[in-house]
Amino acid sequence: MSRRSYNQYCSLARALDIVGERWTLLVIRELLIGPRRYRDLHKNLKGIGTNLLADRLKEMEFRELIEKVIPKQGNKSVGYRLTSLGRELEPVVNELVRWGIQFLGVKKPDELNRPEWDLVALKAFFLPGFAKKTRLHAICNLESDGFSTHMAVKGESLTINPGWAENPTCTIKGNKDILTALFSQELTVKEAERDGLLTIEGDRKSADKLFQCFLLPRF
Protein backbone atom coordinates (compact mmCIF):
# COMPACT_ATOMS: atom_id res chain seq x y z
CA MET A 1 0.00 0.00 0.00
CA SER A 2 2.00 2.89 -1.27
CA ARG A 3 1.39 6.50 -0.57
CA ARG A 4 2.29 9.06 -3.14
CA SER A 5 1.21 12.49 -2.05
CA TYR A 6 1.12 15.92 -3.60
CA ASN A 7 2.42 17.21 -0.29
CA GLN A 8 0.27 20.29 -0.37
CA TYR A 9 -1.63 21.76 2.51
CA CYS A 10 -4.76 22.20 0.43
CA SER A 11 -8.18 20.58 0.65
CA LEU A 12 -8.26 19.77 -3.03
CA ALA A 13 -4.84 18.15 -2.98
CA ARG A 14 -5.87 16.20 0.14
CA ALA A 15 -8.97 14.90 -1.59
CA LEU A 16 -6.95 13.93 -4.63
CA ASP A 17 -4.35 12.21 -2.47
CA ILE A 18 -7.15 9.94 -1.33
CA VAL A 19 -9.46 9.51 -4.31
CA GLY A 20 -7.39 10.90 -7.16
CA GLU A 21 -5.59 7.74 -8.12
CA ARG A 22 -6.53 5.69 -11.08
CA TRP A 23 -9.70 3.57 -10.65
CA THR A 24 -10.56 4.77 -7.17
CA LEU A 25 -13.59 6.86 -8.11
CA LEU A 26 -14.81 4.13 -10.44
CA VAL A 27 -14.76 1.71 -7.53
CA ILE A 28 -16.78 4.29 -5.60
CA ARG A 29 -19.23 4.43 -8.51
CA GLU A 30 -19.61 0.64 -8.44
CA LEU A 31 -20.29 0.69 -4.72
CA LEU A 32 -22.73 3.59 -5.03
CA ILE A 33 -24.88 1.12 -6.94
CA GLY A 34 -24.73 -1.29 -4.04
CA PRO A 35 -22.40 -3.63 -2.17
CA ARG A 36 -20.22 -5.68 -4.46
CA ARG A 37 -17.98 -8.69 -4.21
CA TYR A 38 -14.42 -8.75 -5.39
CA ARG A 39 -15.23 -10.67 -8.52
CA ASP A 40 -18.06 -8.31 -9.46
CA LEU A 41 -15.77 -5.34 -9.18
CA HIS A 42 -13.11 -7.07 -11.17
CA LYS A 43 -15.59 -8.06 -13.84
CA ASN A 44 -17.21 -4.65 -14.16
CA LEU A 45 -13.98 -2.68 -14.08
CA LYS A 46 -12.45 -4.26 -17.12
CA GLY A 47 -8.74 -3.61 -17.35
CA ILE A 48 -8.02 -2.95 -13.70
CA GLY A 49 -5.76 -5.90 -13.03
CA THR A 50 -6.31 -8.05 -10.02
CA ASN A 51 -3.37 -6.80 -8.00
CA LEU A 52 -4.34 -3.17 -8.51
CA LEU A 53 -7.92 -3.81 -7.47
CA ALA A 54 -6.70 -5.53 -4.34
CA ASP A 55 -4.37 -2.60 -3.63
CA ARG A 56 -7.11 -0.05 -4.12
CA LEU A 57 -9.58 -1.92 -1.95
CA LYS A 58 -7.02 -2.23 0.82
CA GLU A 59 -6.18 1.43 0.54
CA MET A 60 -9.83 2.47 0.54
CA GLU A 61 -10.58 0.26 3.48
CA PHE A 62 -7.64 1.77 5.34
CA ARG A 63 -8.98 5.22 4.54
CA GLU A 64 -12.39 4.08 5.72
CA LEU A 65 -14.13 4.84 2.45
CA ILE A 66 -15.30 1.25 2.22
CA GLU A 67 -15.68 -1.68 4.54
CA LYS A 68 -15.90 -5.42 4.21
CA VAL A 69 -19.37 -6.87 4.48
CA ILE A 70 -19.41 -9.78 6.87
CA PRO A 71 -20.77 -12.69 4.87
CA LYS A 72 -24.01 -14.19 6.06
CA GLN A 73 -24.11 -17.77 7.22
CA GLY A 74 -23.90 -20.07 4.29
CA ASN A 75 -22.45 -17.42 2.03
CA LYS A 76 -18.69 -17.41 1.90
CA SER A 77 -18.26 -14.43 -0.40
CA VAL A 78 -16.77 -11.34 1.13
CA GLY A 79 -18.29 -8.12 -0.11
CA TYR A 80 -17.44 -4.45 0.00
CA ARG A 81 -19.69 -1.53 0.68
CA LEU A 82 -19.33 2.19 1.16
CA THR A 83 -18.98 3.66 4.61
CA SER A 84 -20.73 6.94 5.28
CA LEU A 85 -17.45 8.67 4.48
CA GLY A 86 -17.37 6.94 1.14
CA ARG A 87 -20.99 7.78 0.46
CA GLU A 88 -20.14 11.44 1.02
CA LEU A 89 -18.30 11.23 -2.28
CA GLU A 90 -21.61 11.03 -4.12
CA PRO A 91 -21.74 14.81 -4.67
CA VAL A 92 -18.25 14.65 -6.13
CA VAL A 93 -19.28 11.86 -8.46
CA ASN A 94 -22.40 13.81 -9.39
CA GLU A 95 -20.43 16.90 -10.32
CA LEU A 96 -18.05 14.86 -12.44
CA VAL A 97 -21.00 13.20 -14.13
CA ARG A 98 -22.63 16.55 -14.84
CA TRP A 99 -19.41 17.83 -16.37
CA GLY A 100 -18.51 14.63 -18.16
CA ILE A 101 -21.82 13.94 -19.85
CA GLN A 102 -21.13 16.52 -22.54
CA PHE A 103 -18.35 14.25 -23.82
CA LEU A 104 -20.35 11.06 -23.78
CA GLY A 105 -21.32 11.19 -27.45
CA VAL A 106 -22.18 7.96 -29.17
CA LYS A 107 -20.99 4.68 -27.79
CA LYS A 108 -17.91 3.35 -29.51
CA PRO A 109 -18.03 -0.36 -30.33
CA ASP A 110 -15.25 -1.29 -27.93
CA GLU A 111 -16.68 0.69 -25.04
CA LEU A 112 -18.36 -1.04 -22.18
CA ASN A 113 -21.75 0.07 -20.95
CA ARG A 114 -23.60 -1.20 -17.92
CA PRO A 115 -27.15 -0.10 -17.24
CA GLU A 116 -26.23 0.63 -13.63
CA TRP A 117 -23.86 3.33 -14.82
CA ASP A 118 -26.71 5.07 -16.57
CA LEU A 119 -28.61 5.12 -13.31
CA VAL A 120 -25.66 6.60 -11.43
CA ALA A 121 -25.52 9.32 -14.08
CA LEU A 122 -29.28 9.83 -14.03
CA LYS A 123 -29.20 10.52 -10.31
CA ALA A 124 -26.95 13.48 -10.98
CA PHE A 125 -29.76 15.13 -12.93
CA PHE A 126 -32.50 14.64 -10.40
CA LEU A 127 -34.30 17.86 -9.46
CA PRO A 128 -35.03 17.57 -5.75
CA GLY A 129 -36.79 20.93 -5.63
CA PHE A 130 -39.16 19.94 -8.38
CA ALA A 131 -39.80 16.56 -6.80
CA LYS A 132 -40.74 18.20 -3.56
CA LYS A 133 -42.97 20.75 -5.24
CA THR A 134 -44.94 18.13 -7.13
CA ARG A 135 -45.34 16.12 -3.92
CA LEU A 136 -44.55 12.99 -5.82
CA HIS A 137 -44.50 10.05 -3.45
CA ALA A 138 -44.05 6.91 -5.45
CA ILE A 139 -42.15 3.75 -6.07
CA CYS A 140 -41.78 3.13 -9.76
CA ASN A 141 -40.56 -0.06 -11.36
CA LEU A 142 -38.59 0.44 -14.52
CA GLU A 143 -37.70 -2.06 -17.17
CA SER A 144 -35.50 -1.29 -20.10
CA ASP A 145 -33.70 -3.65 -22.44
CA GLY A 146 -34.06 -6.52 -20.01
CA PHE A 147 -32.74 -4.62 -17.03
CA SER A 148 -35.11 -3.85 -14.20
CA THR A 149 -34.85 -1.44 -11.34
CA HIS A 150 -37.06 0.63 -9.11
CA MET A 151 -36.94 4.25 -8.14
CA ALA A 152 -38.45 5.67 -5.00
CA VAL A 153 -39.21 9.37 -4.77
CA LYS A 154 -40.36 10.99 -1.57
CA GLY A 155 -40.02 14.65 -0.70
CA GLU A 156 -36.64 15.75 -2.02
CA SER A 157 -35.12 12.32 -1.92
CA LEU A 158 -34.54 9.76 -4.61
CA THR A 159 -33.38 6.20 -4.19
CA ILE A 160 -32.64 3.82 -6.98
CA ASN A 161 -32.27 0.13 -6.35
CA PRO A 162 -31.88 -2.93 -8.54
CA GLY A 163 -34.75 -5.31 -9.20
CA TRP A 164 -38.48 -4.95 -8.75
CA ALA A 165 -40.30 -3.33 -5.88
CA GLU A 166 -43.18 -5.36 -4.52
CA ASN A 167 -46.07 -2.93 -4.57
CA PRO A 168 -45.05 -0.27 -7.04
CA THR A 169 -47.04 2.84 -7.73
CA CYS A 170 -46.41 2.15 -11.37
CA THR A 171 -44.38 0.01 -13.72
CA ILE A 172 -42.73 1.57 -16.74
CA LYS A 173 -41.35 -0.32 -19.72
CA GLY A 174 -39.51 1.11 -22.68
CA ASN A 175 -36.16 0.91 -24.38
CA LYS A 176 -33.21 3.00 -23.35
CA ASP A 177 -33.55 5.63 -26.06
CA ILE A 178 -37.15 6.30 -25.18
CA LEU A 179 -36.45 6.54 -21.48
CA THR A 180 -33.53 8.86 -22.16
CA ALA A 181 -35.79 11.08 -24.26
CA LEU A 182 -38.34 11.09 -21.45
CA PHE A 183 -35.81 11.92 -18.75
CA SER A 184 -34.44 14.73 -20.88
CA GLN A 185 -37.90 16.19 -21.51
CA GLU A 186 -37.62 15.74 -25.23
CA LEU A 187 -40.64 13.51 -25.25
CA THR A 188 -43.74 13.33 -23.10
CA VAL A 189 -45.23 10.19 -21.66
CA LYS A 190 -48.35 10.85 -23.71
CA GLU A 191 -46.40 10.96 -26.96
CA ALA A 192 -44.36 7.90 -26.16
CA GLU A 193 -47.39 5.88 -25.18
CA ARG A 194 -49.32 6.97 -28.24
CA ASP A 195 -46.49 5.78 -30.44
CA GLY A 196 -46.42 2.47 -28.61
CA LEU A 197 -42.88 3.02 -27.41
CA LEU A 198 -43.75 2.97 -23.75
CA THR A 199 -46.08 0.98 -21.57
CA ILE A 200 -47.20 2.03 -18.14
CA GLU A 201 -49.05 -0.06 -15.63
CA GLY A 202 -50.47 1.45 -12.50
CA ASP A 203 -50.60 5.15 -11.75
CA ARG A 204 -49.95 6.97 -15.02
CA LYS A 205 -49.77 10.35 -13.30
CA SER A 206 -46.89 9.32 -11.04
CA ALA A 207 -44.96 8.04 -14.02
CA ASP A 208 -45.48 11.34 -15.76
CA LYS A 209 -44.29 13.27 -12.73
CA LEU A 210 -41.35 10.96 -12.26
CA PHE A 211 -39.86 11.81 -15.63
CA GLN A 212 -40.36 15.48 -14.97
CA CYS A 213 -38.23 15.20 -11.86
CA PHE A 214 -35.14 14.85 -14.03
CA LEU A 215 -33.43 17.02 -16.56
CA LEU A 216 -30.94 14.94 -18.42
CA PRO A 217 -29.05 17.12 -20.91
CA ARG A 218 -28.49 16.08 -24.50
CA PHE A 219 -25.47 16.89 -26.65
Add this chain to the structure above:
Amino acid sequence: MSRRSYNQYCSLARALDIVGERWTLLVIRELLIGPRRYRDLHKNLKGIGTNLLADRLKEMEFRELIEKVIPKQGNKSVGYRLTSLGRELEPVVNELVRWGIQFLGVKKPDELNRPEWDLVALKAFFLPGFAKKTRLHAICNLESDGFSTHMAVKGESLTINPGWAENPTCTIKGNKDILTALFSQELTVKEAERDGLLTIEGDRKSADKLFQCFLLPRF
Protein backbone atom coordinates in the same frame (compact mmCIF):
# COMPACT_ATOMS: atom_id res chain seq x y z
CA MET B 1 0.36 13.24 -25.61
CA SER B 2 -0.76 9.81 -24.58
CA ARG B 3 -4.29 8.62 -24.22
CA ARG B 4 -5.08 6.00 -21.68
CA SER B 5 -8.80 5.53 -21.39
CA TYR B 6 -11.10 3.55 -19.16
CA ASN B 7 -13.05 2.66 -22.27
CA GLN B 8 -16.37 2.91 -20.56
CA TYR B 9 -19.48 4.51 -21.96
CA CYS B 10 -20.14 6.39 -18.73
CA SER B 11 -20.12 10.10 -17.93
CA LEU B 12 -17.99 9.63 -14.85
CA ALA B 13 -15.39 7.58 -16.70
CA ARG B 14 -15.40 10.18 -19.50
CA ALA B 15 -14.77 12.97 -17.05
CA LEU B 16 -11.97 10.99 -15.44
CA ASP B 17 -10.45 10.21 -18.82
CA ILE B 18 -10.04 13.94 -19.25
CA VAL B 19 -9.32 15.35 -15.80
CA GLY B 20 -8.57 12.22 -13.79
CA GLU B 21 -4.89 12.04 -14.48
CA ARG B 22 -2.30 13.08 -12.00
CA TRP B 23 -1.84 16.87 -11.63
CA THR B 24 -4.60 17.87 -14.02
CA LEU B 25 -7.08 19.14 -11.45
CA LEU B 26 -4.30 20.90 -9.58
CA VAL B 27 -3.44 22.78 -12.76
CA ILE B 28 -7.12 23.69 -12.98
CA ARG B 29 -6.95 24.94 -9.40
CA GLU B 30 -3.95 27.12 -10.24
CA LEU B 31 -5.76 28.60 -13.21
CA LEU B 32 -8.96 29.16 -11.25
CA ILE B 33 -6.90 31.66 -9.29
CA GLY B 34 -6.03 33.45 -12.51
CA PRO B 35 -3.96 33.10 -15.68
CA ARG B 36 -0.51 31.73 -15.06
CA ARG B 37 2.70 31.36 -16.96
CA TYR B 38 4.55 28.14 -17.40
CA ARG B 39 7.15 28.97 -14.82
CA ASP B 40 4.53 29.97 -12.25
CA LEU B 41 2.77 26.66 -12.65
CA HIS B 42 6.02 24.80 -12.44
CA LYS B 43 7.03 26.69 -9.33
CA ASN B 44 3.69 26.29 -7.53
CA LEU B 45 3.20 22.64 -8.43
CA LYS B 46 6.34 21.37 -6.79
CA GLY B 47 7.24 17.92 -7.96
CA ILE B 48 5.48 17.90 -11.27
CA GLY B 49 8.52 17.67 -13.53
CA THR B 50 8.92 19.90 -16.52
CA ASN B 51 8.04 17.32 -19.15
CA LEU B 52 4.89 16.23 -17.37
CA LEU B 53 3.69 19.80 -16.97
CA ALA B 54 4.28 20.43 -20.66
CA ASP B 55 2.41 17.22 -21.50
CA ARG B 56 -0.54 18.11 -19.30
CA LEU B 57 -0.76 21.63 -20.66
CA LYS B 58 -0.72 20.34 -24.21
CA GLU B 59 -3.34 17.76 -23.40
CA MET B 60 -5.54 20.30 -21.64
CA GLU B 61 -5.16 22.74 -24.50
CA PHE B 62 -6.10 20.01 -26.95
CA ARG B 63 -9.16 19.24 -24.83
CA GLU B 64 -9.93 22.95 -24.77
CA LEU B 65 -9.86 23.20 -21.00
CA ILE B 66 -7.22 25.88 -21.21
CA GLU B 67 -5.85 28.22 -23.83
CA LYS B 68 -2.69 30.16 -24.37
CA VAL B 69 -2.84 33.83 -23.57
CA ILE B 70 -1.36 35.90 -26.34
CA PRO B 71 1.34 37.94 -24.72
CA LYS B 72 0.93 41.69 -24.84
CA GLN B 73 3.43 43.81 -26.70
CA GLY B 74 6.60 44.08 -24.73
CA ASN B 75 5.83 40.97 -22.69
CA LYS B 76 7.30 37.83 -24.09
CA SER B 77 5.86 35.41 -21.57
CA VAL B 78 3.17 33.07 -22.79
CA GLY B 79 0.45 32.40 -20.29
CA TYR B 80 -2.33 29.91 -19.82
CA ARG B 81 -5.88 30.55 -18.77
CA LEU B 82 -9.05 28.52 -18.41
CA THR B 83 -11.55 28.38 -21.22
CA SER B 84 -15.21 28.41 -20.30
CA LEU B 85 -15.14 24.62 -20.48
CA GLY B 86 -12.29 24.57 -18.01
CA ARG B 87 -14.05 27.02 -15.74
CA GLU B 88 -17.01 24.66 -15.66
CA LEU B 89 -14.83 22.40 -13.56
CA GLU B 90 -15.12 24.81 -10.65
CA PRO B 91 -18.12 22.92 -9.18
CA VAL B 92 -16.10 19.72 -9.36
CA VAL B 93 -13.20 21.37 -7.57
CA ASN B 94 -15.60 22.80 -5.01
CA GLU B 95 -17.07 19.40 -4.22
CA LEU B 96 -13.63 17.88 -3.84
CA VAL B 97 -12.66 20.75 -1.57
CA ARG B 98 -15.77 20.29 0.56
CA TRP B 99 -15.03 16.60 0.90
CA GLY B 100 -11.28 16.96 1.32
CA ILE B 101 -11.25 19.65 3.97
CA GLN B 102 -12.05 17.14 6.70
CA PHE B 103 -8.63 15.60 6.12
CA LEU B 104 -6.71 18.84 6.11
CA GLY B 105 -5.68 18.68 9.75
CA VAL B 106 -2.59 20.55 10.82
CA LYS B 107 0.04 21.49 8.31
CA LYS B 108 2.98 19.14 8.23
CA PRO B 109 6.38 20.86 8.08
CA ASP B 110 7.19 19.58 4.61
CA GLU B 111 3.83 20.53 3.13
CA LEU B 112 3.50 23.50 0.87
CA ASN B 113 0.84 26.09 1.45
CA ARG B 114 -0.02 29.00 -0.75
CA PRO B 115 -2.51 31.61 0.35
CA GLU B 116 -4.26 31.38 -3.02
CA TRP B 117 -5.16 27.78 -2.26
CA ASP B 118 -6.94 28.89 0.88
CA LEU B 119 -9.02 31.25 -1.22
CA VAL B 120 -9.94 28.53 -3.68
CA ALA B 121 -11.09 26.44 -0.73
CA LEU B 122 -12.91 29.34 0.87
CA LYS B 123 -14.96 29.86 -2.28
CA ALA B 124 -16.36 26.36 -1.85
CA PHE B 125 -17.97 27.43 1.41
CA PHE B 126 -19.59 30.61 0.16
CA LEU B 127 -23.32 30.77 0.84
CA PRO B 128 -24.85 32.45 -2.20
CA GLY B 129 -28.36 32.32 -0.77
CA PHE B 130 -27.28 34.10 2.36
CA ALA B 131 -25.32 36.68 0.40
CA LYS B 132 -28.35 37.47 -1.68
CA LYS B 133 -30.63 37.69 1.33
CA THR B 134 -28.41 40.15 3.14
CA ARG B 135 -28.16 42.24 -0.01
CA LEU B 136 -24.47 42.64 0.58
CA HIS B 137 -22.96 44.59 -2.25
CA ALA B 138 -19.35 45.27 -1.46
CA ILE B 139 -15.76 45.05 -2.46
CA CYS B 140 -13.62 44.13 0.48
CA ASN B 141 -9.86 44.25 0.60
CA LEU B 142 -8.28 41.59 2.72
CA GLU B 143 -4.78 41.41 4.07
CA SER B 144 -3.43 38.46 5.94
CA ASP B 145 0.15 37.53 6.69
CA GLY B 146 1.46 39.83 4.00
CA PHE B 147 -0.88 38.55 1.31
CA SER B 148 -3.52 40.85 -0.04
CA THR B 149 -6.62 40.17 -2.07
CA HIS B 150 -10.06 41.56 -2.62
CA MET B 151 -13.43 39.92 -2.63
CA ALA B 152 -16.45 41.28 -4.44
CA VAL B 153 -19.92 40.18 -3.41
CA LYS B 154 -22.98 41.14 -5.37
CA GLY B 155 -26.26 39.27 -5.38
CA GLU B 156 -25.41 35.60 -5.29
CA SER B 157 -22.02 36.02 -6.85
CA LEU B 158 -18.59 36.11 -5.34
CA THR B 159 -15.36 36.99 -7.07
CA ILE B 160 -11.96 36.84 -5.48
CA ASN B 161 -8.99 38.48 -7.11
CA PRO B 162 -5.41 39.11 -6.09
CA GLY B 163 -4.19 42.50 -4.93
CA TRP B 164 -6.04 45.56 -3.75
CA ALA B 165 -9.22 46.99 -5.13
CA GLU B 166 -9.11 50.73 -5.67
CA ASN B 167 -12.18 51.97 -3.86
CA PRO B 168 -13.05 49.20 -1.44
CA THR B 169 -16.11 49.18 0.75
CA CYS B 170 -13.83 48.09 3.52
CA THR B 171 -10.35 46.87 4.24
CA ILE B 172 -9.82 43.97 6.62
CA LYS B 173 -6.55 42.97 8.20
CA GLY B 174 -5.87 40.02 10.44
CA ASN B 175 -3.80 36.90 10.52
CA LYS B 176 -4.87 33.66 8.94
CA ASP B 177 -6.07 31.99 12.13
CA ILE B 178 -8.33 34.91 12.97
CA LEU B 179 -9.77 35.11 9.49
CA THR B 180 -10.37 31.36 9.50
CA ALA B 181 -12.21 31.66 12.79
CA LEU B 182 -14.30 34.49 11.36
CA PHE B 183 -15.15 32.63 8.17
CA SER B 184 -16.15 29.58 10.18
CA GLN B 185 -18.38 31.64 12.49
CA GLU B 186 -16.38 30.70 15.55
CA LEU B 187 -15.62 34.32 16.23
CA THR B 188 -17.47 37.53 15.55
CA VAL B 189 -15.98 40.67 14.11
CA LYS B 190 -16.84 42.43 17.32
CA GLU B 191 -14.92 39.96 19.45
CA ALA B 192 -11.92 39.93 17.14
CA GLU B 193 -11.73 43.71 17.02
CA ARG B 194 -12.14 44.03 20.76
CA ASP B 195 -9.21 41.70 21.26
CA GLY B 196 -7.13 43.69 18.80
CA LEU B 197 -6.79 40.75 16.44
CA LEU B 198 -8.54 42.41 13.55
CA THR B 199 -8.60 45.86 12.08
CA ILE B 200 -11.28 47.13 9.77
CA GLU B 201 -11.22 50.33 7.80
CA GLY B 202 -14.28 51.58 5.98
CA ASP B 203 -17.71 50.04 6.31
CA ARG B 204 -17.68 47.82 9.37
CA LYS B 205 -21.14 46.45 8.62
CA SER B 206 -20.15 45.11 5.20
CA ALA B 207 -17.16 43.37 6.73
CA ASP B 208 -19.41 41.79 9.30
CA LYS B 209 -21.82 40.59 6.62
CA LEU B 210 -19.00 39.35 4.43
CA PHE B 211 -17.79 36.86 7.01
CA GLN B 212 -21.32 35.65 7.54
CA CYS B 213 -21.56 34.77 3.86
CA PHE B 214 -19.27 31.81 4.48
CA LEU B 215 -19.44 28.70 6.56
CA LEU B 216 -16.02 27.17 6.68
CA PRO B 217 -16.15 23.89 8.64
CA ARG B 218 -13.62 23.02 11.32
CA PHE B 219 -12.33 19.58 12.16
Add this chain to the structure above:
DNA sequence: CGGAATCCTCTTCGATACTG
Protein backbone atom coordinates in the same frame (compact mmCIF):
# COMPACT_ATOMS: atom_id res chain seq x y z
C1' DC C 1 15.90 34.00 -19.57
C1' DG C 2 11.65 31.40 -19.94
C1' DG C 3 9.47 27.41 -22.28
C1' DA C 4 9.94 23.41 -23.36
C1' DA C 5 12.32 18.69 -25.35
C1' DT C 6 15.53 14.91 -24.03
C1' DC C 7 17.38 11.56 -21.18
C1' DC C 8 17.48 8.52 -17.43
C1' DT C 9 15.77 6.25 -13.25
C1' DC C 10 12.17 4.82 -10.52
C1' DT C 11 7.39 3.72 -9.62
C1' DT C 12 2.96 2.29 -11.08
C1' DC C 13 0.03 -0.14 -14.16
C1' DG C 14 -1.94 -4.07 -16.36
C1' DA C 15 -1.89 -8.79 -17.92
C1' DT C 16 -1.07 -13.46 -16.84
C1' DA C 17 0.09 -17.14 -13.96
C1' DC C 18 -0.24 -18.94 -9.55
C1' DT C 19 -1.84 -20.04 -4.47
C1' DG C 20 -4.59 -20.56 0.05
Add this chain to the structure above:
DNA sequence: CAGTATCGAAGAGGATTCCG
Protein backbone atom coordinates in the same frame (compact mmCIF):
# COMPACT_ATOMS: atom_id res chain seq x y z
C1' DC D 1 -13.33 -17.17 -5.13
C1' DA D 2 -10.19 -13.86 -3.42
C1' DG D 3 -6.55 -12.53 -3.66
C1' DT D 4 -0.47 -12.86 -4.49
C1' DA D 5 3.46 -13.02 -7.40
C1' DT D 6 5.73 -11.81 -11.35
C1' DC D 7 7.16 -9.18 -15.23
C1' DG D 8 7.08 -6.24 -19.34
C1' DA D 9 5.15 -1.73 -20.54
C1' DA D 10 3.83 2.75 -19.51
C1' DG D 11 3.90 6.81 -16.62
C1' DA D 12 6.10 9.91 -13.22
C1' DG D 13 9.84 12.74 -11.54
C1' DG D 14 14.32 14.90 -11.61
C1' DA D 15 18.37 16.79 -14.06
C1' DT D 16 20.15 18.56 -17.96
C1' DT D 17 20.10 20.45 -22.47
C1' DC D 18 18.16 22.85 -26.28
C1' DC D 19 15.82 26.56 -28.51
C1' DG D 20 13.95 31.31 -29.49
